Amino acid sequence: MENDGHEGCSKNMGELTKDKTPCLGMEFHSEEVTNQFYNEYGRIMGFGIRRDYHSKSRKEGAMINRKFICCKDGEKEKDKQYMIVNHPKHETRTKCNAFMYVSLDRGLSKWIVKKFDDNYNHPLHLPQCTHLIPSQRKLNQVQALNVDIGDETGISLKASHDLISALEGGKENLGFMREDQKSYLRGKRQRNLQYGEAGSLLRFFQRQAAENPYFYYAIQLDMDEMITNIFWADHEMITDYELFGDAVSFDTTFRTNKEYWALALFTGFNHFRKTVIFGASLLYDETTASFEWLFETFLHAMSGEKPRCFFADQDQAIKAISVVMPKVFYGLCTFHLMQNALKHLGHLYKSGSKFGSDFKACIFGCEDEHELIKAWDSLIDKYNLYENAWMKKTWEKREQWAHVYMKY
Known part of the structure; x- marks a missing residue:
């Protein structure tokens, strides 16, 4: 559906978009309200949006201009680190020119629409599919409350999602996917960890380090000073690694449905062929960057001694191994x-x-x-x-x- 399809879609939605179509001179109370308005317009028309550039006042440092664009604007940058990709992702950007530009009128303390362009160069999503667009996927207050209730009562993620979908009259009316529900709960627990459990965890680590100077722990923080990843190893783990650390197996399949944090374990075998643990970690996410931090921290805890072979299963972990331990043989866990x-x-x-x-x-x-x-x-x-x-x-x-x- 190109421009002709867009015109046909607009005719069918004439009444629906009557009060939702941006026009020059429209006023909004805040930048956030402006974003919500344009996103709602995108939902009706069938496209996603994102914030583009903005400019700030030199004197006050406050934002005075903002541009909102279609999510298909521009083109994907090439990954310079990995030039050869076996299974490249499908290109989704089409250099779409649709946008809305607003400026702050300081006298009125309102944001005014200065420029608007609805020149789309790509097919628009059908109404029953718009809930899958990333900018449209969000939980409202009532849905978030239902998610919290389901989580506190021990209902599984799938059952909770199906129940809320039924209450909303179908998944197409829900406005978010199961992955968004999982991210919401994980973010909530991340904030709780910062203010509650984090203090207890740090006190435990500090107490262990005071009692045993060989106890090692490390915590990674994000830009907002929130805990993301945690690693620890006690004296026995470090000693076992010195003796049996030639071959290390790394596994992240241990997790709880309640917390959604991956419990990552570094394990091996002793001389009795019994499993020994060399270190443990709680991972907020399982990205290549998190694995790189974890493997670097693990080697630091083990005085820089690298294993002869390293077994893992995830592609992100294998990429991190090749960066942190390029000369170590890495294999797939059988x-x-x-x-x-x-x-x-x-x-x-x-x-x-x-x-x-x-x-x-x-x-x-x-x-x-x-x-x-x-x-x-x-x-x-x-x-x-x-x-x-x-x-x-x-x-x-x-x-x-x-x-x-x-x-x-």
Whole structure:
């Protein structure tokens, strides 16, 4: 739907947009109200918005101009750090020229619309899809209260979301997605941690450090001085790493539905083949930047001694490993590999099938590369997986999971 489609859409919504279409000279009490108005206009028309540049008064430093633009304005910048991307994201920006420009009239203490352009160069979203646009996804006060009640009563995130959707008459009327609900709860607990639990946690760490000078802890703060990531390791963990830290496994699957913080553990095996913990962390998010901070902190706690091999599962963690520990061999955790196989090829695990044992034989049972290739080809042929994308991707990463490549 190009401009002709936009005109048709406007005709159908004539009454709906009568009082919602920006025009020159319109007045607003604040910049935030202006943003809400333009966002509502975007919802009716079927596009998302975002704030663009602004200018401030040289004398007072207060904002005096603001430009609001379509979310498809401009074009995505190329990532200079990772030039080769195996699965690039679909380009969503179209250099759209739609915008609204407002200025502050100091005499009236109001924001005035000075410029407006509705020249869209992309299809507009249908009304039943506008709730999926990022700028439209938000919780109102009543919805936030229902989310809090559901969380406090122990209702699962999915059940709570479905219940609120039913109360609103369907997900298309809800105005937010389950991921937004999760972000709301996580942000709320983040603020609570800053003012309540953070003090208790810091006192615990300080008490441990006073009793044992080898106790190590570190806390990362964001620009608003709010706690984001936490790491700690006691004397026994550090000693175990000195003895058994050649191979380290990193896992973030331990988490609670209540807090939505990932409990990340650095683990390994001792001389009795029992699991030992080298360090623990609470992660606010699981981004590459957070993992880089965590791995750097972990190495600092361990006096800079790097492991010989490092096992992880997430792509973000693997990227961080290549930056912080570029010369360390990193592999894929075979437990997660088997779990992903069950997720992508669950139909092959039916009763009587030997796919699980055949797949495991490729991981652990081959003595050399030639035997591995033969076993893999036999597996693909036996279960007719020639066109399976996950199997192709897994084979490309074989040096990170097949034990024939991990012999020292």
